[in-house]
Amino acid sequence: MSSANLDLNSPALKRKRKLRNLTDKIASHGIGVGGISVIVTIMLIFLYLLYEVAPMFKSASIEEVSEYSVPGLLVDDPSTKTVYMATEEQAEIGMRLTAAGQVLFFDLKEGALLNEVDLLDGEDSRVSYVTEGRIGSRTLVVGLESGQVKIFKHNYRAEYDQDANRTLHPEISYPYGEELIDMIDEPIVSLAMNENEENMVLAAAGNSLSIQMVSFTKEEDLFGDGFEVERYDPPTFDVAQRADFLVIDAEMDRLFVANRSGVMQRFNIEDVDAVEAFEPKRLISKGQNLTQFQPLLGGISILVADTSGKTAQWFMARNEEGEKDFTKVRTFESDELDAAIELVAIEERRKGFFTITDDGVLDIYNTTAHRNLLEEQVIEGKADFMIVAPRADALMIESDGVLKVWEVENKHPEVSWGSLWNEIWYENYDEPDYIWQSTAATTEFEPKMSLTPLAFGTIKAALYAMLFAIPLAICGAIYTAYFMAPEWRRKVKPVIELMEALPTVIIGFLAGLFLAPFIETNLTGVFAILIILPIGILLFGFTWANLPKAIRHRVPDGWDAALLIPVLLVLVWVSMALATPIEVAFFGGDMRTWISNDLGIDFDQRNALVVGIAMGFAVIPSIFSIAEDAIFSVPKHLSHGSLALGATPWQTLVRVVMPTASPGIFSAVMIGMGRAVGETMIVLMATGNTPVMDWNIFEGMRTLSANIAVEVAESEVHSTHYRVLFLAAFVLFMFTFVVNTVAELIRQRLRNKYGSL
Template structure:
């Protein structure tokens, strides 16, 4: 018998159809690779664009100020002879820095063009007969008010005003003088008014004047007759006690209670409303040298004192432990050793400028403790300087010449210390972290500390993760490792579906339902947290004692479903008995007991509410990723461990969890990122108060919520607007750094346990 050799069938892999298929497959591979690469690069580019855009909006905050001669048609305005004659007592300008005003010791009030000094309008003050001008006191730069003192003891209050009109479509500014207390001088005393201090409200004026030999206080009440419309005034005068120092200048606080009297180097603080009449409460050594200037900062709460040592110090009143007011030195500004010649105060910010005898101009901000500019603007010693209302221009007078400077200083109130360190704000007893970006008055001192917002962000994320992490990870472990597939196919999608619930709905429910419920059932919440775990363990122990014939009636793996009614019944039972427990242990009111006994305050919308609501939001994210990581552990690892005699729990803790640890860690970082960046829940479920308190029963404000609340209200390009972008940049960098560190840890865990 012979066997014929038959050859195997030949398959042609190079047929036209096969070639076309391979080309088409290669094309699809290239398209897929290109699409994935383009998508990945696009994500990176988008993140970089966000980074650089935030940086673009933030960088102007930290730019130094600039000063230069005023530019007109791209040409610098040179100095010009000061208009009028005599010595300058008062120098200022109107809002647009187009018209200047100069008051001389000859009684002239000159309105002039700030660019060339040409006189627009001139008025002469009526000086009482046989007297002369002996002093001038600025009442308020923002209100454009000043007072002139005469040698016969009279004073005249004047306000320069500007009216804008638009004939033929062009703006015309018309200056004028207003006399708030009438054109007739007011008799204050019999001494020449070399010293003068004035403060007022709408209806009450206090005028204090005199010389180094004595001072007199005059109180004027202004009332309008409702029937006739006539203005009626009543005047009351009294002599003030001696201060035992050679007074050089007076400052009267806007509250008309405190009077400051500056001597050569000392300062007397006088309480005009003391029970026993005006009396000196403090005599302070205000400077190691000689006081050269002494002015009130915007708002009338703080005083700046300059000396011949080149230093400027800020002082304001603070209550001490005995509730007495003490005039306290808060901070000091120094830029050189030359004597300070003059100070000028910003009209709308807590800033000032100083010029020393060497012609060096320095711009400061008190809140930020920042020297924004140091520049030599004149040669030699200047006579005086004066800010424009918008702080964008400045007059400098020297040797009969007047110069107009253009100033670019947009964000002087921002510094590292103002953003991240404690700041001693006016009216506060000590330095604090405060975020308060707006107020009802123009004298407000903005408080831009980002510390309360960063603290609130971490606090909200901490409590959310504290609640959500154990539940999510333990649930994922049971679902992936112990739960039967039939139940897993129902439980996992249901939990993942929770992630689709809008956070605004969660915040709405947390703020309007959960917060009041927890306030009324605070004791019940704690009883539930204590009793439910005990009930679960007790049920598990009891279920293990049930005879097998009854236990096996439940399909294998479905016995976990029996815990649902246990949890529900345990919760209802805890809430029902909580009133009795609260009455026995806490006198019927747990919140009041905590406040009185533990000194723990309670706010209805607090971190506990946020922790529950935001924990509910991050649980699906952490659960899903963790469950996938555990379920993806190769089965042969767990089977091999069990075959070697390990228990299921040992296999879980020593084999499965270490292998899945990179994925579990990634889940935690993604969940934390979700918690840090959450906006609507913390916005609606907290008091939204920027405080630094780790108390779980107090609220907070997060960076994200603050941005959402305040961006629509901020002026584009303002300091407030750019600081909100800085908050977004901080949030972006925090997320970037945390994710980078998380990736490094994840790679380390993968390398360590990848060989299992």
């Protein structure tokens, strides 16, 4: 058919053009919708992570729920004044102990009396001092003006009716018997008590400069209904000043004695028959008075409050001489406050506390985060008593015969930017450090949620993986794309790309169960391979290049690399064969022991070396494939023109091909790094998951991604731990976003610079 007779507007061609236009529009809109969907999805992920993280940094708030006259208080009767207050778990029932020994239970919202118990049962004495045993135990020690002590526990028994309505019945019990315990021959001015499953230690002091201690050993009775106690009275010992405050530490081997002037003396009571005294120590500035001296949850730390408006946290830590000493760790002070701290209330389940000044200003603090969560004027004048509910969700303050109750909103006090990223001085540590330890077996545990060691571990794992992967992947890409014969390239490239489909859990499994023990057993051989293999390859290449042309030309161009296969096998065999003589000659027969003992470097079986090899193996296919495509896509006329002008193949590669392909190579490296940063299963199975900050190649690490995988399933939903894990995910997200953004900027600059070649 001639061109004159060709009909371009035939019905068939019109339909074809319409179909093609429709297909183009669908593809264009589909690609646009897909791209926008990706952007929207990323933004939604970003916003969701922010939604989960933001509540952690919200300040505390309080709301007054009720106000009424103190139940059972008579203004003209001093025997009815409050000497202690407490509340049960759900902050529904309050308990008040009077100076006459009356225990009053009342409805916390309305103030109605529910029950009344005469603790002293008609004894002609008054309560002079009350203290709680271990925080949260509900065990109270009551000191009397007669010098005697009575110990009781307030309990709340729950009953349910047919409609599942719960009713609480308050009652008291006597864990050490109902009889009064004789302590001293004068009114008790201070008491301290601590106990564990087997023992209880009680210390009492009066106005005289002496301390009386009593030790009880608990044994379960024959019928298992309770326990019997056996009392022991060690000798009385003297103190340097009046004992206004007494504290027995968590291990019951130290007694702290402090007076109002702020001088503290420490005693070693591990052997109650031979108490060891230490030199007195001033805790506050001269001219100030000590107002509170209370143990924090767990009994390790002691809070010291004074009339200057400051509250300090102290605990035992090693000093510069290496000896344990009572050390001030941190100080808490309101921003706009210069009034005396009147009362301190300790939280029962967290490392937090409430303070109120003599002019009615309330502050809420957390010790770990070193954070002031709230500062608010709650009453006018002086508070007589303050108590925090066990769950720290309610606050009660008695002032001038009136009891006020507040609801407290304070979900995540233990988190601050400082506690997440700075060194924190944790209890039982001798100095500040970066620690991740989110959970423990006891509720007295201090959460240690520093993200710094996890971020460090992520960078460390990625760094060692990239040090292993980049040289091999890029050199392999260069040879495959530029020097290798086409027949070989068509086989080698798909095989290497197929490696990317290997599940990382399999790589991690092999790394943990095979590679780590193999490296530990053959450490000298592994290092010998790293040294001998490159040297041997260079020597073989130099020798091959200097052989007669008649020999070299027998091997077709591009097939030279096949000769390296037997060379590599021989070099590996030689390295492993020389490992034992080298180890005997230089490392005393055991390189691992030499590293640990002579160099003082810790060695873990699952370490950064294992992770670098295993994760590098997983990253190599990504880097290789993209870099090889970039090098192979360099226009052939550029390399042919360079060769025609007299440049050698290596000069052409370095000065023409590599600069032109540099944007693609850089993209390959960054994509590989992104995968190394986000890798989970390999680092989870091959690192030992130890959150330490050390560049030592023989120690493990814990990465952000592995930490999320390990702990997110066990964290309580919406808890602080749960939200910190989301913050770790947010940090990973932002790290990847920033790195990719910077990488794209650099790639564009490289493209603009070398795109004109």
